[in-house]
Amino acid sequence: MALSSSVVVIGGGISGTAAAFELARRGVSVTLLERGELASMASGWTLAGVRQSGRHPAELPLASAAVTRWAGLADELDADVEYRREGNLRIALNETDVPTIREVVATGNAAGIAMLYLDGADAVREVAPALTGDLAGALFCPTDGHANPHLTVAAYAAAARREGATLRTGIAVTAIQTEGSRVVGVMTTEGAIACERVVLAAGVYTPYLLDPLGIRLPLSVVHVPAVQTVPLPRMLGQVLGVASGGFAGRQEVSGRFRLTGFSNPWNETWHDDDNVRPTTDQVRDTIEWATRLVPAIRQARVALVWGGLIDKTPDALPVIERTPEIDGLIVAAGFSGHGFCLGPVTGEILADLATTGTTAYPIAPFNRARLNSAHTPEAVASAVTLHG
Ligand SMILES: Cc1cc2nc3c(=O)[nH]c(=O)nc-3n(C[C@H](O)[C@H](O)[C@H](O)COP(=O)(O)OP(=O)(O)OC[C@H]3O[C@@H](n4cnc5c(N)ncnc54)[C@H](O)[C@@H]3O)c2cc1C
Incomplete structure (x- = not known):
């Protein structure tokens, strides 16, 4: 050789x-x-x-x-990785979602991770004013964040x-x-x-x-739609998720919103540029979730859509x-x-x-x-x- x-x-x-x-x-x-x-x-x-x-x-x-490592990664790698520790909000949209979210808070606290339940829309909007007033509460974990x-x-x-x-x-x-x-x-x-x-x-x-x-x-593969907007004025620091775990989104350091939607089974053997694209239904659904949570996103133009594959174990x-x-x-x-x-x-x-x-x-x-x-x-x- x-x-x-x-x-x-x-x-x-x-x-x-x-x-x-x-x-x-x-x-x-x-x-x-x-x-x-x-x-x-x-x-x-x-x-x-x-x-x-x-x-x-x-x-x-x-x-x-x-x-802990992420906090020093830019120095370690000598490059800006746009890491921001601004928290994660997992939203309870209605009373049905509340027990699920409260349980995640309790499990995290029991494991020594500081997080709290924000009870009611006002408490959530104090932390993230861009969010809708039409929600029941949220998990807030201040030490979570995001990066580029x-x-x-x-x-x-x-x-x-x-x-x-x-x-x-x-x-x-x-x-x-x-x-x-x-x-x-x-x-x-x-x-x-x-x-x-x-x-x-x-x-x-x-x-x-x-x-x-x-x-x-034994991996199974699921496909997730993603949508990115053009840059918008700074309005959200936290990463958002919902109780069902399907939708998630955040505003990047660039101002763009990066949104991911609900997953579906992926049954192809290989991916290529075409078959990995999301359907119009998936894109619409992802945008609907995003605008339901952050109404100001309605004004945003869409910059990019793509699909991603996830390697899932049982x-x-x-x-x-x-x-x-x-x-x-x-x-x-x-x-x-x-x-x-x-x-x-x-x-x-x-x-x-x-x-x-x-x-x-x-x-x-x-x-x-x-x-x-x-x-x-x-x-x-x-x-x-x-x-x-
Ligand atoms: C839509 C979406 C949202 C996600 N959100 C989050 C999140 O918010 N937070 C989080 O922590 N994780 C998230 N994840 C998961 C996270 O992105 C992945 O777990 C992580 O990126 C996996 O990294 P990896 O290097 O193991 O795999 P990959 O990034 O998939 O890298 C594997 C690489 O191997 C290459 N490769 C494959 N076969 C060969 C071969 N035969 N020869 C040479 N190269 C090969 C591929 O081209 C690929 O580049 C998300 C994933 C998706 C798809």
Whole structure:
């Protein structure tokens, strides 16, 4: 094989670029391979909320550590990633929604995350005056926030390159090569690359590279519509969500509203520019939700619409592990619509697993075996429908 690297990272989303950065700054020779452009899938399609609220307890230690990391990320990467810690509001539109929202507040508080229930529209509008007066209350988690996903991935990529990593786009991995039960390289659309370890962070396409190795990762894929407006005057700092978890939105630092709608099952094998677009019904529905919550958005012109795919596990928790079957293979996938926030910590964990084989982060709940056992946990309905 002509080319070689100690570690090959597959996937140029936030998980892969963060892993490449963490590995390179530890002095590891690392090559990242991305089939399209950096952030061309979930890490670009995302709403890019950075939140602890509404998380499964197993994810909270990672989310809390990530929120701490986000505060210093611009300095760490020497680039503006437009991170803003302005809170998250999960809206109860009516009395039926209130118990659901209050339960999320109680669960978060019990886990040590400070959040409160704002009772009534006036209390909510004191925090976010742009919201409608026609609502029952909201969860408010002040330590949640949001960031610019494209700037973040670009910043990780640039920092990784500065630390000596090689990042190549437009090159797809077609197979992970093994000898016995050990990783020896990857085959790509441009030939083979020898390596000792592979970090596989290929989002919805992760199972395609695991299947030939006899490793089953049960992901289902859902499609989410997204709408972005032209810039509007500053009116909303918080990330918005609703009790059902379907709609979410925020105002970017640019002033544009970034809105995501309800998900639907995705039954295609591959996505392309055409089949991933949302339908007019999905776009209308997303805009209706947004204007219902923030009436001023009615005046906004639409700048862009797109669709995004989410890699969903049965229990809406990710798989992050060094695979027991193949020595040198590390997998991070199945973030189920909330892996952007975790990115900085995911990168650190992947670098830990690729170098020492272990990590101080509590990742036991994210082993893949849990999904293959007869006791696969029940899907957590709110977490599964939730993105943002
Ligand atoms: C609409 C939407 C809203 C969301 N909102 C939020 C949110 O508010 N907060 C939050 O925390 N999370 C959110 N998420 C989820 C979050 O964006 C993802 O969990 C996260 O971006 C996953 O990053 P990743 O790097 O693991 O995967 P991806 O970003 O999908 O990256 C995987 C990369 O691998 C590449 N690839 C695939 N196969 C190959 C191959 N064979 N060879 C080379 N490259 C390959 C792909 O091209 C892709 O770029 C949202 C997701 C969507 C779609």
